[in-house]
Amino acid sequence: MLMPHQIVGQLLNKRFDQDVRQHFFRGMDFAGPQGDPGWFGPGSAVWHVHSHTQALVFGLQCAAYLERLDPSIYWMGVHHSRLVRPDTRTDPAPQIDPKGAAVRLGHSVAFFIGTAYGSTPTAERLALAVRSMHHTVKGVRPDGARYDADDPEWLRWNYATVVWGLATAHELYHPQPLRGTDLDRYYGEFVRVGHALGGTDLPTTKRETLDCLESYLPRLAVTYGTAMATGPNLPMPHSALDWAVRDTMPPWAQRLIQHRNPNIVERSARRAVVWSIINGIHVGSGPLAEFEQAKARVADGVDPDLAPHTEPSYRPGSDPARGRAEVEHAFV
Template identity: 30%
Template sequence: MRPRDLIRQRIQRQVYATVHGAGLDHTRYDRPPGDPGLFGPDSVVWLVHGDIPGMFTGGVAALLLQSLHPLAMAGVDQHSRYREDPIDRLNRTAGFVTVTSYGSTAEAEAAIERVRRVHDHVRGVAPDGRPYDAADPDLLRWVHVAETASFLAGYQRYARKPLTPDQQDRYFDEYALVAERLGATDVPRSVAEVRAHLRAVRPELAASEAALAAVEFLLTPGSLVQDRARGLAMRVLVAGGADLLPPWAAAELRLPRRSPLRTTADRAAVRALAAALRYGCEPSVVITAARARALAG
């Protein structure tokens, strides 16, 4: 095997291990023939969720933004093991987004049902005394909006060709399906509706002690992975994700102010890493299998 092929293979193996762990089952994507899944090859969801640099940085931004909702953060703090096994949460989130985007219809629906069952047990009382329930439609809407807005922001900054305004609206309209099947209501379906929702919910957002602790954990070198190369890559992606946040969110989370020079350097580092990730992981084996499945017959 040629040296460059070995390099590509190593990059792909590292990325898949970090994102999917042992959970990447190709049979979820390559059958049955002719099944487009929930969205299909012509969807904008396939475009956005297939861009690794945008999804990595957008995923970090989503975690940070979601933490600003005190009830959502209470659920994470009290019911997850992110401190003991931060990669596990990344694996589960990445796996869910991947299978609902590219998996067969049956596999996507099964993944949604599994998450609904988990949500049935995630409830409690936040430190401010308010009860929370992960199955609350309003809370589900917030988590979805923070996630999709962040994914789109990552795509628009780091994809080879940003989406047009119409495509951006289509993205929110398409992926709203997953939020609704999880139990969310009144899900925003356009850029304008997402922005309106963020404005409406902003008075409810605040950096709780749990949120600030999670941010400190995320920004601590070596807290996510011990491998030196992956640790460096994660630091680049975390900085890129923090850079995607709206200024008010970064200020609320007490993130360090970024000088123009630092911002330029961070974005250049993400773009350099993006080139390596694309070299190692494109064409995506998941998308290739899903496309062949959808177009078969």
């Protein structure tokens, strides 16, 4: 007889197949070529961290919450993504489109699984797709300030929020979390993804990432999107998830949104509940199929002639110019 967490896991696996894998993993190769380690390969910290799908998805939510404290990145999402209803993109108070938000999450999950476990050509193709989309994201905020997704300062902020969200979710909710220098190894490896997206001068340790994030404080604000996605007005279970997300934020960011932690006993109890939920689902779901395929791909060893562990091949300024319609036709 299946246990309740196994039933839930099977249902979520089926949902993941139908809603994410079938739509957003198209064209990705995880099974071949034999001997290709991709960007990271066996024994890497990235392979360990990203193998826990539920913690990975939670970490992406943590990163999204933190990154939209930058008004420019918030309005980039409003104006250029499917996150909000198209007829409200120019409104000062846009309305979330649930289907569009699901599409955005699906693309994000596919990207961070694909770049971790995909073949080298798969990882390079995914990075090109994201860069090409970023090249089209330029505009003006309602207050008149201009934004550009290729701005190195924006790329650094965006990268730092992502690596912080993923690494902190891993620290708190992975059953075998990396600590200390082992966790810094993850920060150091993951920078390859940031470089592949055009980032420069990126942090490579947990301490550097914390310092990088805090250095942006003078330009941050509580955006409309942040205000609407937090607080006591959220219904359960959203309020519980919201607390867990805010719990991962650096102390200065928590103060910015007036988040107050409970006492250490209650905080530990809350984290234990979230840990049980995330890991119960993880156990019920079983190992990530793409991770298993990647391990089989290098089971006989890494072929040094295929793809040694090097930086991604992208060089800033080398991408061909594409319009948004052409980008979506080619990659989305």
